[in-house]
Amino acid sequence: MSEKIIINDVGPRDGLQNQAKVLTPAQRLQIIESLLAAGAKHIEVGAFVSPKAVPAMAGTDQVVAGLPKGDYEFSALIPNLRGYELAKAAGVNTVGLVVASSETMNLKNIKMTTAQAMAVCSDVLALSKTEGIRSQVYLATAWECPFEGVIDTQQVVDLVGEILAAGASEVVLADTIGAASPAGVKHLLQAIESVHGTQAISCHFHDTRGMGVANVYAAVEQGIRKFDASIGGLGGCPFAPGATGNVATEDVAVMLEQMGFDTGLNFRGLLAAIDLVSELTGNCDGGHSSRWIRRQVEMDRM
Amino acid sequence: MSEKIIINDVGPRDGLQNQAKVLTPAQRLQIIESLLAAGAKHIEVGAFVSPKAVPAMAGTDQVVAGLPKGDYEFSALIPNLRGYELAKAAGVNTVGLVVASSETMNLKNIKMTTAQAMAVCSDVLALSKTEGIRSQVYLATAWECPFEGVIDTQQVVDLVGEILAAGASEVVLADTIGAASPAGVKHLLQAIESVHGTQAISCHFHDTRGMGVANVYAAVEQGIRKFDASIGGLGGCPFAPGATGNVATEDVAVMLEQMGFDTGLNFRGLLAAIDLVSELTGNCDGGHSSRWIRRQVEMDRM
Known part of the structure; x- marks a missing residue:
């Protein structure tokens, strides 16, 4: 039996969040159902954030209400305790929190210092641990920040330690602006491995500079077995200038399956x-492998 | 000082060979000049093949005649001794030969068995060595063949040995149909390294399944320091069903420069x-990083 690698599809959240066209909760559910039909068991289904700030995520409670029961990890992004309570009330089993490793990014993104962001995060983690809700903390701009440039490795290693100590189930190293190179991925993961191990670490890459798939490979080589990706490469980040889509789910899947x-x-x-x-967004051409996948499917080879 | 990695731009040959639009020698020279202006010193400038079989490569002697003198490696593809003589007469300093590692590919592509193809290749190599002309032998379908499937690693290791023993300056492992995964790249290169070393080995990847850049990274990790790539990802192979463009020069350059x-x-x-x-081909959107490069250039960051 082949070793498993989990692809967590963040298309319905990270992918849709930055689109010009706002989809209805019913349309977002349709996308989630299509991912389930493709075999996905880990999906970021939405966010409990201000609908004024992020209209694309309004009605996430309705999306959650429509999810099937079963052995799935459906996560929702939350900014704070209020978001946590909303997510819990809606019945979410995994919450996602964000702390940037860059002080400037935290200030620009959520108007808090890194220490303040960590304090908010810790409060939520204490509660989620007690209440048996899985938590994954996104360590944003883990390699490079659009404002501060390259982030010091030790700073990231320390933050990973703080987050794990605060009780997070998982730390997601996020290359928010798609600036990491595979050499940088290897370097940071080796540093983290030597202090904290990589059991509770997953990675989130954007494909801005065309290195997303190579970064996934570099992380696999360092033992990472869970990755965020978005169907069709949909995505971006409204708060990070220059960020484009997440690495595409199909590109990651093609490579990993071919690697056995x-x-x-x-x-x-x-x-x-x-x-x-x-069709729904009018803004998705698919990843780098999608044309090849289409031809294989048409020729009945897949 | 940073360690050097050579990118050999094969756009003017592998890139143009498969285009619907046939460019004039003057237009092909324009592309070569633009690559030189970008700092390229290694360029595949054309092929001495039948202009009936490959109209896009007609007049390669005129292209060669227009090349600047200097410290450049301008290579031309040749099918046999006749091609070698034409290339030499035109003043080419590096010739490229092709042998597929798959018997079926050799039969379909050049109507020879692998042994026959190796014999033709050896005759040319004996001459080029005597006459001081650099030679690079493309070992096509080094990982997978569209007709035979996955190629046995030992078979490739043995062929590399034969080619080096016959006097080739360089063996180019070519993933002709863009089917190799980074795990396969690592596996084959480790096998070759243990027998022949990798000093005389370079790699040629296509991006059909979106793994081109990841494959370059995997090869760099195994010590490879020379890669084929084509500007804008232009390319394909008329004899290999399903092959699309070479990995894009700019994508490889972005990653390698960022890796130091x-x-x-x-x-x-x-x-x-x-x-x-x-503009000239009407069929090139650029690689995965070109949109990002354009933004950097527009913002005067590059």
Whole structure:
């Protein structure tokens, strides 16, 4: 049996958050259903944030209400305790929190210092641990910040330690602006491994400079077995100038499957999901491998 | 000083060979000049093949005649001794030969068995060695063949040995159909390294399944310091069903420079070359990083 690698599809949140077109909760559920049909079991389904600040995430409670029961990890992004309570009330089983490793990014993004952001995060983690809700903390700009440039490795290693000590189930190292190179990925992961191990670490890459897939490979080589990706490469970050889409789910899946890992995803289903996202958003051409996948499916090879 | 990695731009040959639009020798020289302006010193400038079989490469002697003198490696693809004589007469300093590691590919591509293809290749290599002309032998379908599937690693290791023993200056492992994964790249290069070393080995990747850049990274990790790539990702192979463009020069350059290597290329120049190729062929959108490069250049950051 092949070793498993988890692809957590963040298309319905990170992917949709930055689109010009705001989808309805029903349309967002349609996308989630297409991902489930493609075999996905880990999906970021929305965010409990101010609908004024992020209209695309309004009605996430309705999205959550429509999710099937079963062995799935459906996560929702929350900014604070208020978001946590909303997510819990809606029945979410995994919450996502964000702390940037860059002070400037925290100030610009959430108007807090890193210490203040960590304090908010710790309060939520204490509660989620007690209440048995999974937590994943995004360590944003883990490699490079659009304002501060390259982030000091030791600073990130220390923050990972703080977050794990505060009780997070998982730390997601996020290359928010798609600036990391595979050498940088290897370097940071080796540093983290030597202090904290990598059991509770996953990675989140953007494909801004075309290095997303290479970064996934570098992280796999360092033992990482869970990755964020978005169907069709949909995405971006409204708060990070220059960020483009997440690395595409299908690109990561093609590589990992060919490397002999089991992602649990089927390409026919992924193609249908790409087509649906493309139709609904009007802004998704698919990842770098999607044309090849389409040809394989058409030739009945997948 | 940073360690150097050579990017050999094969756009003017592998890139143009498969285009619907046939460019004139003068237009092909324009592209080569744009690459030189971007800092390229290694360029595949054309092929001495039948102009009936490959109209896009007709007049390669005129292209060669227009090349500047200096410290450049300008290579031309040749199929046999006749091609070698034409290339030599034109003044080419590096010839490229092709042998597929798959018997079926050799039969379909050049109507010879692998042994026959190796015999033709050896005759040319004996001559080129005597006459002081550099030779690089492309070991096509080194990982996977569209007809035979995955190629046995030992078979490739043995062929590399035969080619080196026959006097080739360099063996180019070519993933002709863009099917290799970084795990496969690592596996084959480790096997070759243990028998022949990797000093005389370079790699040629296509981006069909979106793994081109990741494959370059995997090869760099195994010590490879020379790569083929084509400006804007232009390219394909008329004899290999399903092959799409080479990995893009700019994508490889972005990654390698960010990893701290010196490619000798400048991004402003690469962008101008992409625009020229795009204008002349009408069929080049650039690689995965070109949009980001354009933004950097526009903001005067590159």
